[in-house]
Amino acid sequence: METRRVWYTQYVENRKGNTYGESPLSFFAVVVWLALLSGCTKEDVKTVSCHELEQISTRWKEPKVALWSYQGTQNGYHYFDFMDLPGLKQTRYRVSETEIQIAESFPLTLDKKRWRVLPWGPASIEARRKGIPQNVCGSVQFLQ
DSSP, X not given: OHHHHHHHHHHHHHTOSOOTTTSHHHXXXXXXXXXXXXXXXXXXXXXXXXXXXXXXXXXXXXXXTOEEEEEEEETTEEEEEEXXXXXXXXXXXXXXXXXXXXXXXXXXXXXXXXXXXXXXXXXXXXXXXXXXOOOSSEEEOOOX
């Protein structure tokens, strides 16, 4: 038993440096990192019907920044992103491919440069000027 105690004491003495995982602060950093990582999962995506999405697309807080984007298609669903205030809140939705037809669909991507702006919400004003239909259900066209 004494050997065990001596070994443990030496182990603790040797580990007093700033090694990963030793201090409560580094443990806290790992916990926060894992929590943030787990926030980037499918649970962030709300599955809705086409008609629910149509209702949602008529509400926003700030017309200068509210923006609907098409993110792509995966596993039978079209994915959409809505960004609005406060704090540039982002919400993701998905709708079955059977409810919405997107002529120029592409695989789901998180690369915002590839997302396509939709003529919904405040962008519907510009879409009307350009003669682009603001359909949510049925055949959807992009604003750009």
